[in-house]
Amino acid sequence: MKLYYCPFACSLADHIALEEAGIDFERERVDLKLKVTASGQNYIKLTSKGYVPALQLDNGEIITENVAILDWIASHYPKLGIRGELGRTRLLEALAYISTELHRSLRPLWHSGSDQEMAEARAAIETRLEFLSNSLAGDYLFGEHPTVADCYLFVMLLWAERFGLEVPKPLVGLRERMRTRPAVKVALAIEGLS
Ligand SMILES: N[C@@H](CCC(=O)N[C@@H](CS)C(=O)NCC(=O)O)C(=O)O
Numbered sequence: 001m002k003l004y005y006c007p008f009a010c011s012l013a014d015h016i017a018l019e020e021a022g023i024d025f026e027r028e029r030v031d032l033k034l035k036v037t038a039s040g041q042n043y044i045k046l047t048s049k050g051y052v053p054a055l056q057l058d059n060g061e062i063i064t065e066n067v068a069i070l071d072w073i074a075s076h077y078p079k080l081g082i083r084g085e086l087g088r089t090r091l092l093e094a095l096a097y098i099s100t101e102l103h104r105s106l107r108p109l110w111h112s113g114s115d116q117e118m119a120e121a122r123a124a125i126e127t128r129l130e131f132l133s134n135s136l137a138g139d140y141l142f143g144e145h146p147t148v149a150d151c152y153l154f155v156m157l158l159w160a161e162r163f164g165l166e167v168p169k170p171l172v173g174l175r176e177r178m179r180t181r182p183a184v185k186v187a188l189a190i191e192g193l194s
Contacts, residue, residue: 002026004037004046004054007191010103011053013152014069015191019183020151021077027190066103067095070148080148094141094149102128102156109163125165133168139177146178154178158193 003018005011005027018025029038035050037043047054047064055063055072063069074081074091082091105128108121132153138144141153157175160167167175178184188194 001058002028002056004028004030004043004052004056005191006030006032006052008158008193009052010066010152010155012158012187012191012193013066013148013155014053014055014073015187016154016178016184017070017073017080017148017151019187020146020181021073021080022183023073023077065099066152067092067099070095070152074148079145080151082142082147090142091147091149094135094147095152097128097132098149098152098156102132102153106156106159106163109159122165125160129160129165129168129171133170136170136174140174146181150174150178154184 001018001023003011003014003025005015006029009032015027028041030036030043030052031038032050032052035043037046044050046056047062049064051064053064053066053069055069057063063072071088071092075088081087102125105121105124108117112118113121132141135141140146140150142149153171154175157167157171157178161175179188185194
């Protein structure tokens with residue numbers, strides 16, 4: 001299995017989740033401007049979407065989209081998911097919110113939009129972080145153990161920190177707890193972020 005990633009991109013969520021799962025996997029860095037991988041493959045040939053993450057399974061199939069990859073990881077490594085009849089639904093609900101509401105709202109900060117766009121983005125992010133902060137069920141989103149949704153949220157919180165955004169205290173706690181986890185440290189070190 002191989003994860004195609006770019007340092008400090010959203011693919012860090014999948015990188016952390018794979019480390020947390022304890023899976024033996026390869027990783028290959030992608031130059032997102034040139035659309036070329038570290039070994040010189042044309043990334044567009046691997047996925048015409050041209051963005052990370054992409055996870056290539058051992059049978060050659062390629063999965064894209066954070067929600068799908070993280071769901072796949074949780075389905076195969078249940079310690080990173082949620083038990084119970086509605087477990088998977090709740091997990092997908094959280095992943096979809098982080099992807100379509102939070103991740104998307106953070107995008108303008110990476111591309112330096114107009115002052116108005118930046119102010120709107122900041123306001124939207126604050127509302128969404130507040131919602132997530134109020135939904136914590138313990139140390140993490142669903143209790144005392146992190147799921148793949150916490151891996152994704154953690155990356156969004158690192159971005160919020162990078163852009164100097166106000167983050168509710170409970171989420172600062174979650175971010176710092178995630179930071180101390182051995183699997184997270186490994187992924188951050190490999191991506192040159194520690
Ligand atoms: N819908 C995709 C979006 C992934 C995405 O935005 N990837 C960014 C990095 S965080 C990227 O690769 N951007 C480069 C590009 O689009 O050319 C997902 O959720 O996986």
